[in-house]
Amino acid sequence: MLTKRILAITVVSLLFIGSIFAQPGPGPMAATQGHPGLQMFKALNLTDEQRSKIEDLHLEMQKKMLSMQGDLQKLEKDFRLMVIDEKVSESQLQKQLQKIHDLKLKMALEKAKNQRKIRSLLTDEQKKKFDSIYLSGPKLRKAGRAKMMRRMKPGPKHQPQRP
Numbered sequence: 001m002l003t004k005r006i007l008a009i010t011v012v013s014l015l016f017i018g019s020i021f022a023q024p025g026p027g028p029m030a031a032t033q034g035h036p037g038l039q040m041f042k043a044l045n046l047t048d049e050q051r052s053k054i055e056d057l058h059l060e061m062q063k064k065m066l067s068m069q070g071d072l073q074k075l076e077k078d079f080r081l082m083v084i085d086e087k088v089s090e091s092q093l094q095k096q097l098q099k100i101h102d103l104k105l106k107m108a109l110e111k112a113k114n115q116r117k118i119r120s121l122l123t124d125e126q127k128k129k130f131d132s133i134y135l136s137g138p139k140l141r142k143a144g145r146a147k148m149m150r151r152m153k154p155g156p157k158h159q160p161q162r163p
Contacts, residue, residue, distance in 0.1 A: 040133040044126045053121050061114045068107050075100045 041054065079096045082088040115134065122130055 040130065040137075043133060044122065044129055046126075050121050054118055057114060057117050061110070064110055065107065068103060068110070072100065072103050072107070075103060 046054065075096065079100060082093055082096055119127060119130055
């Protein structure tokens with residue numbers, strides 16, 4: 001029983017420490033070079049008014065997402081603790097997973113609504129570019145992630161030769 005408590009405390013502590021380091025970076029539109037979603041706005045040739053409105057929408061969205069991400073982290077931590085607690089039934093685990101699913105669904109819907117708000121600010125020509133970039137987005141994100149991983153982890157060419 002004591003080891004379960006120690007394990008649970010350790011898990012919670014590690015998750016808490018990890019969440020501290022996972023805090024968001026600089027403010028809205030500050031790092032457009034590293035964020036594929038924000039890089040698209042460079043290609044749209046936005047007016048100052050459009051840029052200002054989109055920055056406001058982005059900031060509003062960040063606030064909503066931060067709150068929901070905090071809630072999601074708590075739900076996921078609680079779920080992990082429930083998994084290792086033998087007293088928790090399978091139906092309780094299922095209810096917790098449903099809460100996690102519902103919140104992720106809500107977050108996805110908020111993101112979609114935000115994309116529509118942004119799109120409504122664009123001219124017809126900008127909408128065409130936006131649509132093209134948005135529809136190819138997952139491919140770009142995967143490609144960007146793969147490129148970042150290659151930079152972080154040297155491949156076989158860069159590893160020292162063994163005698």
